[in-house]
Each structure stands twice: as structure tokens, then as C-alpha cells.
Amino acid sequence: MQPTIRVLPAEDLPAAWQLGRLTFGSDPQAPPPTGPPAGRTSYGAYDRGGTLLGKAVDLHDEQWWSGATVPAASVAGVAVAPEARGTGVARGLLRALLHGAHERGAAVSTLFATTTGPYRALGWEVTGELRTLDLPTAVLPRHPRPAHLTVRAGTPADLPATVDLYERLARHRNGLLTRTHPRFQVGEELPYDGLTLVEHGDTLVGYAGWNRGRGYGPDAVLTVEDILAATAEAARTLVGVLASWHSVTPTLRLTTLPGDAVSAQLPLELARQHEHDTWMHRPVDLVRAVESRGWPAHLRGQVTFALTDDLAEWNTGTWDLAVADGQAHLRRSSSEADLHLSVRGFARLYTATGTARTLAEAGLLHHTTPDPGALDLLAAGPPAQALDYF
Template sequence: MDFRLAKEEDRDLVESLWAYCFEPREHPFFQWYFSKFYQPENVLMGFKDGEMACLTHLNPYTLRLRGGDVPTSYIVGLATHPAARRSGVGRLLLTAALKEMKRRGHYIHILMPSKAGFYQPYGYELYCHQWKETMPLESLRPLTDRTVRFAFVNSADQWPYLASVYEAYTKHLSGYAVRNEASWRSHIEAQLAEGYIAVVFHDDTPIAYMFYQIGEGTITSGEFVYATLQGKRGLLEYVYNHRSQGSEFQWNEGIHDQSYRFYPDGKQGHETMPFMTCRIVDVKGALEQVSYPEQAEGSLVIQTEDPLADWNTGTFRLTVRQGRGSVERTEQEKPDAVMPVGTLALLVFGAMDPADLAFNEKLSGSDKALQTLGTFFPTEKCYINEWY
């Protein structure tokens, strides 16, 4: 197969496959995405016998990971033409995408899976879940706060209201997208094409916001963010006021939130939602790009195996000093820890503790090696809420 980045004249091909696999052309999100967000240079296309067989969008993002900013590609819209399915082109497309991301200096990347089981054999692991909450509107009453006030966001110019809340919410989190003015404007425009945005204020200070849609019976919120508990209660008060327009509320929020423990009926409507996978694009680049705890000192020999990227299969010595890492290939040394590349991604993102990974047979190593890995890669509260 031949792979190349899209050109402006490929737009109709790209749009046609998106419309076939995802939203139709008349859908508001489709209209917004291809008029405001789409950039052909971020679309990788695969051709077989001169015909387009598959493509994926490599949207650039910056992640705040372990306190540092890391350039990242977010794979969305991965699609295969029906005539080319079940022929292995998906694997070839992912390998080609890894090569392109490595060329761009994006040494880790993220992907939201429709089915995680498809991607896990290729080195992708879930680093971020969310809570998916569903409650009858009447059940919200004891969780509300009537001392706040509300406002609509109806223009991208109002982005600072949301940005201040988002920054407060993510202050102690990791793995989330860094949003600047341009990305905020993009998020707001996309949401207003399909629904509404409400902001909660305490006096003149914004303390919470949500993106939401009103459906038949169910009000849904895809982004539910708050700086304080009062802000969260204010959002629930706002939704409670919609009892004439719906019967239940469904919202997503970070899995680090534990206020579900204090819901009147925590047995109902509380479930986890697998949200985002992470992957290492280049072992050396990734381990030298991320930050380490200042007190972490030492070195470790790691052996990894990658089913798609042969440059990641081998033995690497990681040396950490003063919060930075350096990596060299060292095929002659015996590894201290052995793991697939997907496990290494979970360590880098801080999604799991080395001892838990070892228990789940995702890595092997001595107790000393596990302790060193835990010092280099302490667990983090992971969060992200980007949908495209």
C-alpha cells in the first residue's frame, strides 16, 4: 500500500469516507468539522491499486503530562473503505501513522477507541476512564445549590469564563489537553452547533460550566466541569430546573471525582466509561520528553516489544537525573524489567502502579526494578475530555 498526507484536492474523498462511517454531511458536527477544524495536512491516506482504502486524521494537541507540556497527535476518524475491510489495512495504516507522528516529533499519541479490544493488540491501552452518571431529575434536588447564578455562553468570545474553570479543575490532574484561545474558540463553536453551554457564577466569578443537549426525556452533558463543590451543585441546580423538559440527566466527569459516595442512591446510574487510550510512538523520544520527579535518580534497563513499530522493540537503558531522562539502546545488557509497549505507555501516563501491572502480568521484573519504576513513574490522576 501507498500512504501520503492529503492534499486540498482530496477533500471530497476525505469527506465521503467520514460521511459513510460517521456523521452524514448534513449533520451539524460534520458541517462544523470540515468548515472550521479540518486540515488536509493532518490526514493520512492509504491507497491500494490506486484507490483510496483507508485514512485517519492526526489532529495535533498539547497534553499536560506529569506537569510538563508534550506535543501529541490525537488519532480520530480512522476509517477503512468497506471494499478494503478484513484485509489488514488497519494495521498498515496504524504503522504508517506511527512513522508520520515520529517524523513530527510526537513521541506519544492518544486515540479514543470505539472498541478498545481492537486496538489493545497493537500497543494501545486505556489510560483514562470517566464516570457516566445517570440520575432522574427529581433525585438531583438534595444535591443542588440555589445560591449561585447562571448564564449562557452564546459566543466564542466568552471563552475566558470557561478557561478559568477548566484550569482550576485540571490543576492537580495529568494527561489532559492544554487549551489556548484558539482551541477554546473551536470547542465553543463545535458545541454551539449542536447544543448549549451554561456557566455557573458565584458573585462575578465563574465556578462551573457544562456543554449539554436537550433530548427526548434525557438531558446529556458531554463536558461537566467545576472549580468547587458549590459549582458542581450549581450545575445540578441548573439541570434540576429543567424538569418540564426532561426526566433524567446523564453526564460525564473525571473518574477522580468521589462525590458519588454522597449521592442519596449510589447504587443506581453510576458506571465507568472507557474513554481514551495512549500509545508510545517512539520509546527513546517519549522517555526523554516527559518529566520525572526531582528526587528520582538512577537507571534501569527496560526491554519492550512493539507489534507495529520495530524501532521500539529492543532493550533500552533509561537514566534519570534532576527530573530529566536520557535513553540509549543497550542490546547487550540483561533487562531489569520486561514489558510490551502498551504497558510502558501506562507507566508514562501514570495510569497504573508498576506492582499492579506486574500482578496483571503486564510486566515482569524484580522487586527492586518495580520499586525503581514506581519512583520514576508515580501514579497520576488522569483526565481528558477531548472528543475529536
């Protein structure tokens, strides 16, 4: 018998927490009850006796796509009781989550996967990695500090400025969260041990939030939780401040944003990977995904393709895509399509992490034309990135 899927009521949150604790091996001490968290919808799967068999959470996020905000479903906390695994519980949960996300207006979905196979079977596809690196602090470059830049310790009063700097740097990229969800709300205390600011006059041009860790021996680690810079000078200055920790924290640990100003100053050839998290992408609603995001202003073109989505039937059909003047439109078509794209293939193209030819080689695109390259129109723009784990 198929389980019953419904929105998780508040009285079942302790059971959901316990299921998550057992699945992910988290702290056995339950957090204090605070009521249903804002900005999320939790789903539960139940057997006939009302026992919770599985859960999944839809975080009501937004993502930046070339200057436009795209409503997103960040899928988190997917857990199924060991006795119920392999029985379709996860599929039922994620189908319900997609339908709920669609009803509330989401366009795309992202998740971090501990295993990719089940999610690929449901239309998500691997589109990148979030990498946390360890670097020897002693090898970090130290440059003379420019006279026009000021370095100081930040306080909670400076947190809104760091939020503004993040938006300035994230909004022209693709896939990064807007950090407007309630879980990112700044409080009256720093969320880390220290905050280092780099300013040019009254303008914040770089910051690093860090946790000191324990000890000062060979195993000591300085963990940078968040670091961004708007200029190369600000990035060099921040890296120089981090280098000054070399005598008491031999290892610097940080999550990098590939291609940003900070990464350009790091000796990445000396880095060791501490951790990597695979992230996957999926459309929730094709039309919203295409029409709500920004597109390169110079791009013009049109292509027709067919797509079948077994989990989100509103996406199934033949579509005409037209892109011009920084905008795109997707309309249902009555034409015969030579390009048949899978949902996973759409995710790879939309995130600019694949081309039509590579998707055809992978079996994610079937075509009857000699060259499927017209569909590369969907892959325009910089590749999508992730910086925040959930």
C-alpha cells in the same frame, strides 16, 4: 500487493468522508467543503488503481501531564473498506501515522477504540473509559446558594473565561487535552443552547454548557456537554441549578471527570450508564514522553529496562530512566536489562493504570528478578484521564 500509503490530498477528502460515513454510519449528507482542516494530517491507503482503501487522521493535540504540555497524536477516523479489511491496510496506515507524528514532534498517542484487538497488536493499550451517565434530575441535591456566589446565564463573551477555568483544572491532571487545537476554538456563538456560570466576585469558579433537547415528557433529557467547578461550593451550586430542571427534563445526561468537584456532589449510585468509550494509549517517542511531562517533585529513583517496538523502531533498545526534582531523563544503556517491557506495558505504566506486578501477570512485562517493582517508578503520579471524545 501492499497498498500505497500517503498523505491524503485535498481532492480525496470527499472519498475519505464517504468511507467514514459507511464505516461509522454517520449522516449521509456531506458537510460543505471547507478545504483541508488545520491541525491535522490525514493518511490514505490506495490500491494499484488509485482507489481509496482506508484512512486515518492524526489530530495535532497536546495533553496536560502534571503541569507540563506533552505533544500528542490523537488518532481519529480510522476506517478501512470492507473488502480490504484483514489485509494489513490498518497496520500500514497506523505505521505511517506514527512515523509522521514522530517527525512532527509528538510524544504520545491516544485513540478511542471501537475494537481493541487490532490496536493492541500495534502497541496501543486500554487505559480508561470515558463514561456518559444518566441521572434522575429529581434526585440531584439542592443546597442553599452561598451569598458570595453569583449565578447567571453566560454569553459568547464569557467563553474565554470558561477556557481559562478548564486550563486551571486540567493542567495539574494527567492526559487531559489542552484544548488548544483549532477544533476547540471559541466562536461568536455559544456551542450549546445555554451556558450557566457561577462566579465569586469577578472570578469564574464553575460553569455548565447544556443542550435542552426536545419535549417535556418522561423521555425528555437535559444534556450537559461540558461542566467544571473549581470549588465544592461552586459544584453544589451548579448541581442545584441542574436540579431545577426536574419538572420538564426527568433525565440529566453528562460526562463525568472522575474525582472532580462536580462528581463529588452527584448521587452516582443512582446513575445509569448511557454510553462508554474505551480509550487507549501508546508512546510515539519514549524519550519525549518521559522528558516532556511533569513528575511528582518528591520522587527520586533509577531503573533500567528493555523495550521492543516493531512499529516505531526508534523506541527499541535498553533504557536507563532517572527521576528527580520533578523531572525525568531517559538514556540508552549498554547494561543488561532484567526487565523487558512491552510497548503496551509502557503505556499502562506511563498512564499509572497498572503496576509492574500486574503487567507481569498480564504478560506485558518479563523479568528475571524476584520483584519487578523498581519499574513502578514509571507509574508515578495520578492516573491519566480523558474528557474529550474525538
